[in-house]
Structure formats: structure tokens, C-alpha cells
Amino acid sequence: MQDFAQHFINGLSLGSIYALIALGYTMVYGILQLINFAHSDVYMMGAFCSYYAARFLNLNDSQGLPSFVVLLMSSIIGCAILGFLIERLAYRPLRNAPKLNVLIAAIGVSLLLQYTGQSVFGDDPKVFPTVLPNVPVLEGSSFTVHSLDLVVLGVTLLTLLVLNLLIFRTRIGMAMRAVSQNMRVASLMGVNPNRIISATFILGSALAGVGSVLVGLKYPKVEPLMGTMIGMKAFIAAVLGGIGNLSGAVLGAVLMGLSEEMVVGYLSSTYRDALAFGILIAVLIFKPAGLLGRSATEKV
């Protein structure tokens, strides 16, 4: 069991990144029962937003907190606008259409963003500016914790806390919960469902923006298809934790990161994804609604 501490830290750090994306999936699903496949591509667009912002402002070499905040803001704003537009232009016209139509629209938007990315930004990988240094901050005999690991974990936990406060302690959160339970009755109570749904998309997409900057700092490679794999893993993490449940998404994502890491560490690096996904399938066989999800009869 040598290196267990290091593998645990690596897994936790990877899981926190999945968690930020998984939160976006789970929020949209919670309110619309829609799997927003375009979410992973919003994340990709966020990475490009901050990449180009950095180039425009010549931030490539300057290291420090102010430039990190600038990157974060540009990505968040870009993603929020994109998320709002996607909902307004692609999903809202289909509000009363069957669920399957919206799902297909989501896949369409996802492909549109990927191919737009390929033709506009080009396909070759870009190098993300590392504005925050990734230095060892805590060194034990058999493990090292890097500064970015802490930043990622901290940002994820903070986001979870803020989201929970927002949804369970504020008026807009109450409206979100009402809309997710019954859109029509909520609108009879004076809630404007369209506005609430827009707000949910803006919030979820902004989270993807935060995730994209953190991933960019940790793995400094930006390309138009970067969202595909991480998006799939985050989506599965959301399902594992119980889709629609915020804490579940984070728990699922951390489990996902840890199981991937442990498979590499103690089983086989070749079957990393296969075994990691296999473990998750096993969990879902025994808990079909996910770890923290409530099983409810699906109205199809």
C-alpha cells in the first residue's frame, strides 16, 4: 500500500475537477429533467474565452492572483452568455415538445459548438497560460500536495456551499425548487419559469467556466474536443451521485476521480477507464437512483 496517500491526493484533485462540471449537469437536470449534452462544450468554450483573453491582455507570463481573477471572470462571463443563449435559442422553443426532442437538440448544440470550435479556433492544441504557479505546499515522506490541488479542492467546496445556500436560503432558490417540482403550478404562484430556467443555465454554465480555468491551469492544453471525455466522466459522476442532487454530484465526482486513480495505482493503467466505469456500473446496479438520489417513478 505504498503511495496510497499520494494516489488519494491525486484522485481527490481529479475528482474536484469533475465535480465542477458535474454540478452544471445536475443543476440543469434538476430543473428541466434535461441532460444538457452541450454543457461539456460550454466548458470548452470557456477555456478558449480565457485563453484569448489572456492573449489579448498579454497575461501569458505574468503570474499572480489578479491575472487569475481576470481569466476566471472572462471565462465565467463568456460561459454565462453562451449558456443563456443556448437555452434561449435552442431549448426554450422546445419547452412544450416531448423530452426526446430537447435531448436531440442538446446533442445538436454540442456538435455545433465542437465543430464551430474546430473551424474558428483551429484544431491544433493551444497552450493555456499558467498564471498561478503549481508549487509543492505540503510535503510528507510519501506524498506531496501542490498549490493547484488545494485551489481546485477549495473552489469546488466553496462552490458547493454557495450553491446550497442559494438554493435553500434565497428566494430565487425557492423559485428554482418550485419550478423543478411543477412548472405550471409555480407559474400560478407568480414565478416566471422562463426567467428561473435562464438563471439556472447561466449559473450552471458559469460553473463550467470556473472548471475550465482550473483545468487549463492544471493541464495547460486547450483544444476544441477537450470537453468530450471530461464531460462524459462528469455526467457519469452526476448520475452516480444521484442526478439532480448537488452534494451527490460532488460525491460522485470525487468517487469517480478516486476510482480512476486507484485503478491506475493498484490494478492496470491500460484498463483505466474501463475498470473505473465498471466499478460505477456495479454501484448503480445496487443503487439505481445514485448514491444520494431519491428513487422516483419516472413519468415518460
Added chain:
Amino acid sequence: MLSLFKQIEVKLDRKLRRKLNPSLKLKLILNRNLNLNLKPFLKASAGILLLSTCTKKDVILVGHFATMTGSEASFGTSTDEAIKMARDEVNAAGGIHGKKIEIITLDDQGRPELAAAMVKRLIEQDKVVAILGEVASTRTLAAAPIAQKSKIPLVTPSSTNPKVTQIGDYIFRTCFIDPFQGTVMANFTLNNLKLKKVAIFRDIKSDYSVGLADFFKARLLELGGTVVEDLSYQSGDVDFNGQLTKIKSAQPEAVFIPGYYTEVGLIALQARQAGIKAALLGGDGWESTKLYEIGKDAVEGGYFSNHYSGDSTDPIVVSFVKKYKEKYGRVPDGMAATGYDGAKILFQAIANAASPTPELIRDQLAMIKDYNGVTGKISMNEKRDAVKGAVVVQVTGKSTKFVQNVNP
């Protein structure tokens, strides 16, 4: 504007339809649909006819399939630029058999299935007499059976996996093969660097990487070295911390990463962050300026085997580098050098053939001997593989430095 006309048309149609009898109505609808649907097709097919009739007579068509977009795009663009430079030189000297060479480049986006489709298109639609193509062995392996079946010679300038030319007698290569490259790096590690404990980190999704890792490992064990860890990743991965943690605790003196530059850059970064101080070694897949952009200081000092070194003093290399710099404004990388040699050798074979037909070109390709190329002296052996040397280079600054010449 167009849609406005369409709307008016539709409105008129509706008015007419009410008055006309059913058979006329049908005709009208058909007419309109035909008009709308067939026009682009008619135009396109006319264009193809025009093209195929006016280009075929006075030129020799050569196809090139390459990764012009995607994560290994720099391989394809470098190769294509060099091939076009070779074409311009031949055409400026009057062409071959009084005809000009024309290159048709198609993009396979880095996908093996598209590589096969593009080669099919080059053969069936464009009717090329020979094909140049692909750097990555996986994609050449996907496309070569089609060329073999149609009996069109295919020359790969840079695919190093031995299986490529085993596909058939129409498949040639003008670079060294992985057993040689693996042997070179294993020899270099043990004899020159004097490092014995080596970890291998291979890309399980790439034929090139797996093959190179196997040959390196075999030779290293033969010479008395030890492989302390042999792990894998998949191209497209971004997180390698799990594997690197294992590699670190195995305490190797060197890590051999026979992958492509995009991942190698990230692996090197994470390896240094994880505290691995061992020397990093690789193959010609490292060759790209992106390696230094992504890997930064982490790849500094790494060694890899390559086809040629730009700082060589050989007059052929000097003149090639000078011409390439004038044309494209940068120093040619290894793929440009192999692409240039591959194209030049193919043109030589076309010139040697009595007439530019695929069969005769094939026969001439098989007879290439002691061709003096940018990447060394090249001869074809009976397996249709080039027999030639390699160089070992070291990453220094944002470039590479010549370390050693290795001959077969």
C-alpha cells in the same frame, strides 16, 4: 432576399394550385422540387467533369493524405509544405517526362477511418498515379490496404512501424523502422548515458508507440538494463498523475516515453511536478515546437531519436534548411525533412520509369539505391523499407541540439 422570392413563389403556387387540375398540380410540385434539389448537384457534377477533363493530360497527379487538422496537425502541415517544395523544384526544372507534377492534399483529421476514405477518394475520384502519406503508423496501416488492392504505389515518408510495409508490394517507406529506432535509443541509454534502470510509459492507443516501446524494451533487456515499470496511457488523456506516482516510487534513472508531442509535453510537466528527476527519452513523435510550448522547462534536456538534425553541416541539409526557411519562414522539423525525401524519391522513381504508370513507378521505387537525401543515404531493401541512419538529438532552449549519428 432569396427567401423572400421563395415566399412569393410559394404564395403564387398556392393560388395557382386552387385553380389548376390535379395532374398539373403534381407537375408543378415536381418541377419546383426538382429545381430546388437538383441545381447544386448539376453544378457540382459539371465542375467535376470540367476538372477531370482539363487537368488530366499535361500533369502527373500525386496524392497526399495527411493530418492537416487535429492534435497532430503539425506533422501533416510540415510534411505537406516540404512535399510542395519538392514539387516546385521538380516543376521549375521542367517537370518529369515533359509533364508537371501536381499534388492533391486531402485532410484525414487524424482519424484512421478517414485516412482510408481519403486514399479511396484519391485513387477512385482523382485517379492519382502514386500516393504519399501519413506520418502516424496507425493511419498509414488503415489506408495502405486500399492502395495495395488498387495497385497504386504508396510511399510513407515517416511511418516507422514495421507492419506498414508488410501490407504488400506496393507499399514503401523512406524512413527507418521502429526496431531500429528502439535499438538506437536503448543503445544510447545504456552506452552513452550509462543509465540502467528505465521506466517505460507508452501510448496504448498508438501502433507506433506500442511497437517502439516493445523494441526498446527488448534491446534494453538484451544489453543488461532493467525495466522497473512499464505503464500505459491513452492519447487524449490529460491526467497522468496516477501512473507517474507509480513511476516515481520505482525510482528509475530514465523514463522512455515513445508518444506524440501533445501528450509528451503534459507528461513531462506532470512528471517534474511529481518530483521525477530522471532523464526523459523518446522517439521521433516528439518532433514539434508544440513540445516546448506545452512542456516548457520540463522537457529541457530530454533526448529523442530523429530522422535528421537541422544543425548538421552536410551541404544537402544546409541547402534544404536554407530553401525551406526562405519559403516558409521557419526551420524545417524532422517531418519536413522526411516528407521532402519521400517526395523526392517518389519523383525520382517516376522519372526513372519509362512512363508514369503505377506499375512502372512501383518497380522503380523498389530499385532505389544510395539516394542522397536530407535525412541521409537511402536504399530500399527487399522488404521495401529504407535502410538509413538516425540521429539522437537533445532538447535545449526552444530547439534541439545534435548529439550523435547512428548508422544501421
